[in-house]
Amino acid sequence: TQLLEQSPQFLSIQEGENLTVYCNSSSVFSSLQWYRQEPGEGPVLLVTVVTGGEVKKLKRLTFQFGDARKDSSLHITAAQPGDTGLYLCAGGRGNQFYFGTGTSLTVIP
Protein backbone atom coordinates (compact mmCIF):
# COMPACT_ATOMS: atom_id res chain seq x y z
CA THR A 1 0.00 0.00 0.00
CA GLN A 2 1.43 3.34 -1.09
CA LEU A 3 1.29 6.02 1.58
CA LEU A 4 1.54 8.74 -1.06
CA GLU A 5 -0.54 8.81 -4.24
CA GLN A 6 0.39 11.06 -7.12
CA SER A 7 -1.84 12.25 -9.91
CA PRO A 8 -1.84 12.22 -12.78
CA GLN A 9 0.41 9.22 -13.43
CA PHE A 10 1.20 10.39 -16.97
CA LEU A 11 1.00 13.87 -18.46
CA SER A 12 1.79 14.99 -22.00
CA ILE A 13 1.50 18.70 -22.77
CA GLN A 14 2.61 21.26 -25.33
CA GLU A 15 5.46 23.66 -24.64
CA GLY A 16 4.18 26.82 -22.98
CA GLU A 17 1.24 25.21 -21.16
CA ASN A 18 0.81 25.20 -17.39
CA LEU A 19 0.34 22.06 -15.29
CA THR A 20 -0.18 20.89 -11.73
CA VAL A 21 0.87 17.58 -10.18
CA TYR A 22 -0.71 16.41 -6.94
CA CYS A 23 0.68 14.30 -4.10
CA ASN A 24 -1.90 13.09 -1.58
CA SER A 25 -1.87 11.04 1.60
CA SER A 26 -4.01 10.30 4.62
CA SER A 27 -0.86 10.42 6.77
CA VAL A 28 0.97 13.38 8.26
CA PHE A 29 4.61 13.95 7.38
CA SER A 30 7.27 16.10 9.02
CA SER A 31 8.55 17.19 5.61
CA LEU A 32 7.61 16.77 1.97
CA GLN A 33 10.14 16.65 -0.82
CA TRP A 34 9.88 16.79 -4.60
CA TYR A 35 12.43 15.07 -6.82
CA ARG A 36 12.92 14.92 -10.57
CA GLN A 37 14.36 11.82 -12.19
CA GLU A 38 15.68 11.47 -15.72
CA PRO A 39 15.96 8.11 -17.53
CA GLY A 40 18.89 6.03 -16.34
CA GLU A 41 19.68 8.29 -13.40
CA GLY A 42 18.82 8.63 -9.74
CA PRO A 43 16.31 11.20 -8.45
CA VAL A 44 17.55 14.73 -7.80
CA LEU A 45 16.01 16.90 -5.09
CA LEU A 46 14.08 19.97 -6.25
CA VAL A 47 12.69 21.28 -2.96
CA THR A 48 11.83 20.44 0.65
CA VAL A 49 8.82 21.93 2.45
CA VAL A 50 8.38 21.50 6.19
CA THR A 51 5.65 23.89 7.38
CA GLY A 52 1.94 23.39 6.76
CA GLY A 53 0.76 25.90 4.13
CA GLU A 54 4.32 26.63 3.00
CA VAL A 55 4.84 27.77 -0.58
CA LYS A 56 8.22 27.69 -2.30
CA LYS A 57 9.12 28.89 -5.76
CA LEU A 58 11.98 27.66 -7.92
CA LYS A 59 11.97 29.68 -11.15
CA ARG A 60 8.85 28.44 -13.01
CA LEU A 61 8.07 25.75 -10.42
CA THR A 62 5.81 26.44 -7.42
CA PHE A 63 5.54 23.94 -4.58
CA GLN A 64 2.90 23.98 -1.84
CA PHE A 65 2.58 21.90 1.33
CA GLY A 66 -0.97 21.37 2.55
CA ASP A 67 -2.09 23.01 5.77
CA ALA A 68 -2.43 19.62 7.48
CA ARG A 69 0.94 18.41 6.11
CA LYS A 70 -0.71 15.49 4.33
CA ASP A 71 -0.56 16.63 0.74
CA SER A 72 1.40 18.77 -1.68
CA SER A 73 1.26 20.15 -5.19
CA LEU A 74 3.77 21.11 -7.85
CA HIS A 75 2.76 23.72 -10.40
CA ILE A 76 4.85 24.41 -13.51
CA THR A 77 4.26 27.60 -15.47
CA ALA A 78 5.02 27.75 -19.19
CA ALA A 79 6.45 24.23 -19.39
CA GLN A 80 9.55 23.66 -21.50
CA PRO A 81 10.94 20.47 -23.07
CA GLY A 82 13.69 20.50 -20.43
CA ASP A 83 11.01 19.91 -17.79
CA THR A 84 10.41 16.42 -19.19
CA GLY A 85 11.03 13.73 -16.60
CA LEU A 86 9.58 11.70 -13.74
CA TYR A 87 8.47 13.79 -10.77
CA LEU A 88 8.39 12.09 -7.40
CA CYS A 89 7.13 13.35 -4.07
CA ALA A 90 8.49 11.90 -0.83
CA GLY A 91 7.17 12.28 2.70
CA GLY A 92 9.63 12.29 5.56
CA ARG A 93 8.90 10.68 8.91
CA GLY A 94 11.77 10.17 11.33
CA ASN A 95 14.66 8.57 9.44
CA GLN A 96 12.44 7.15 6.69
CA PHE A 97 11.10 8.57 3.45
CA TYR A 98 7.99 7.34 1.68
CA PHE A 99 7.87 7.98 -2.05
CA GLY A 100 4.84 8.60 -4.20
CA THR A 101 3.98 6.62 -7.29
CA GLY A 102 5.46 9.25 -9.63
CA THR A 103 4.20 11.47 -12.46
CA SER A 104 5.81 11.05 -15.85
CA LEU A 105 5.78 14.42 -17.65
CA THR A 106 6.46 14.88 -21.36
CA VAL A 107 6.64 18.41 -22.77
CA ILE A 108 6.29 18.45 -26.54
CA PRO A 109 8.15 21.23 -28.42
Added chain:
Amino acid sequence: NAGVTQTPKFQVLKTGQSMTLQCAQDMNHNSMYWYRQDPGMGLRLIYYSASEGTTDKGEVPNGYNVSRLNKREFSLRLESAAPSQTSVYFCASRVLAGGNNEQFFGPGTRLTVL
Protein backbone atom coordinates in the same frame (compact mmCIF):
# COMPACT_ATOMS: atom_id res chain seq x y z
CA ASN B 1 33.62 14.60 -5.13
CA ALA B 2 32.10 11.50 -6.73
CA GLY B 3 28.96 11.74 -4.54
CA VAL B 4 27.22 8.36 -4.31
CA THR B 5 28.64 5.54 -6.41
CA GLN B 6 27.09 2.12 -7.05
CA THR B 7 28.47 -1.06 -8.57
CA PRO B 8 27.63 -2.87 -10.73
CA LYS B 9 25.47 -0.81 -13.10
CA PHE B 10 23.84 -3.87 -14.66
CA GLN B 11 23.52 -7.47 -13.51
CA VAL B 12 21.69 -10.57 -14.72
CA LEU B 13 21.23 -13.44 -12.27
CA LYS B 14 19.60 -16.83 -12.40
CA THR B 15 17.03 -17.75 -9.77
CA GLY B 16 18.78 -18.88 -6.61
CA GLN B 17 22.06 -17.11 -7.25
CA SER B 18 23.44 -14.63 -4.75
CA MET B 19 25.06 -11.24 -5.19
CA THR B 20 26.06 -8.10 -3.33
CA LEU B 21 25.34 -4.58 -4.53
CA GLN B 22 27.95 -2.08 -3.43
CA CYS B 23 27.39 1.56 -2.50
CA ALA B 24 29.85 4.20 -1.33
CA GLN B 25 29.55 7.92 -0.55
CA ASP B 26 32.30 10.49 -0.09
CA MET B 27 30.19 13.27 1.48
CA ASN B 28 30.68 12.20 5.11
CA HIS B 29 26.94 11.61 5.53
CA ASN B 30 25.72 9.65 8.52
CA SER B 31 22.62 8.07 6.98
CA MET B 32 22.44 5.72 4.00
CA TYR B 33 19.51 4.02 2.26
CA TRP B 34 18.68 1.25 -0.18
CA TYR B 35 15.57 1.58 -2.37
CA ARG B 36 14.08 -0.41 -5.19
CA GLN B 37 12.14 1.18 -8.04
CA ASP B 38 9.51 -0.69 -9.99
CA PRO B 39 7.20 0.68 -12.70
CA GLY B 40 4.15 2.45 -11.24
CA MET B 41 5.43 1.99 -7.67
CA GLY B 42 7.81 4.86 -7.11
CA LEU B 43 10.73 4.05 -4.80
CA ARG B 44 10.29 1.69 -1.86
CA LEU B 45 12.70 1.58 1.06
CA ILE B 46 14.40 -1.78 1.61
CA TYR B 47 16.81 -1.03 4.47
CA TYR B 48 18.47 2.02 5.91
CA SER B 49 21.33 2.86 8.23
CA ALA B 50 20.81 5.98 10.31
CA SER B 51 24.43 5.95 11.45
CA GLU B 52 27.52 3.77 11.29
CA GLY B 53 26.90 0.53 13.17
CA THR B 54 23.10 0.56 12.89
CA THR B 55 20.72 -0.85 10.29
CA ASP B 56 16.91 -0.97 10.20
CA LYS B 57 14.26 -2.52 7.99
CA GLY B 58 12.22 -0.41 5.62
CA GLU B 59 9.00 -1.22 3.78
CA VAL B 60 10.18 -4.23 1.76
CA PRO B 61 13.12 -5.99 3.53
CA ASN B 62 12.24 -9.63 2.82
CA GLY B 63 14.90 -11.43 0.77
CA TYR B 64 17.60 -8.85 1.45
CA ASN B 65 20.37 -8.24 3.96
CA VAL B 66 22.59 -5.21 4.45
CA SER B 67 25.96 -4.33 5.94
CA ARG B 68 27.15 -0.88 6.96
CA LEU B 69 30.82 -1.63 6.54
CA ASN B 70 32.00 1.82 7.66
CA LYS B 71 30.74 5.37 7.38
CA ARG B 72 31.31 5.42 3.59
CA GLU B 73 29.99 2.03 2.50
CA PHE B 74 26.59 0.34 2.67
CA SER B 75 26.07 -2.94 0.82
CA LEU B 76 22.90 -4.84 -0.10
CA ARG B 77 22.95 -8.63 -0.41
CA LEU B 78 20.53 -10.95 -2.16
CA GLU B 79 21.16 -14.43 -0.74
CA SER B 80 18.90 -16.36 -3.14
CA ALA B 81 17.64 -14.19 -5.96
CA ALA B 82 14.04 -14.51 -7.15
CA PRO B 83 12.37 -13.10 -10.31
CA SER B 84 10.32 -10.78 -8.04
CA GLN B 85 13.60 -9.03 -7.18
CA THR B 86 14.05 -7.84 -10.76
CA SER B 87 14.17 -4.09 -10.30
CA VAL B 88 16.34 -0.99 -10.33
CA TYR B 89 18.14 -0.52 -7.02
CA PHE B 90 19.17 2.90 -5.76
CA CYS B 91 21.46 3.76 -2.90
CA ALA B 92 21.18 7.17 -1.24
CA SER B 93 22.90 9.10 1.50
CA ARG B 94 21.41 11.87 3.53
CA VAL B 95 22.46 15.19 4.95
CA LEU B 96 20.38 16.99 7.55
CA ALA B 97 21.34 20.62 7.41
CA GLY B 98 19.10 23.58 8.15
CA GLY B 99 15.97 21.52 7.71
CA ASN B 100 16.80 20.69 4.10
CA ASN B 101 16.91 16.96 4.80
CA GLU B 102 18.25 16.19 1.31
CA GLN B 103 18.98 12.69 0.02
CA PHE B 104 21.62 12.22 -2.67
CA PHE B 105 21.10 9.24 -4.95
CA GLY B 106 23.51 7.04 -6.86
CA PRO B 107 22.99 6.17 -10.55
CA GLY B 108 21.31 2.83 -9.80
CA THR B 109 21.91 -0.88 -10.44
CA ARG B 110 19.62 -2.56 -12.96
CA LEU B 111 19.08 -6.15 -11.87
CA THR B 112 17.32 -8.86 -13.84
CA VAL B 113 16.62 -12.24 -12.26
CA LEU B 114 15.76 -14.99 -14.76
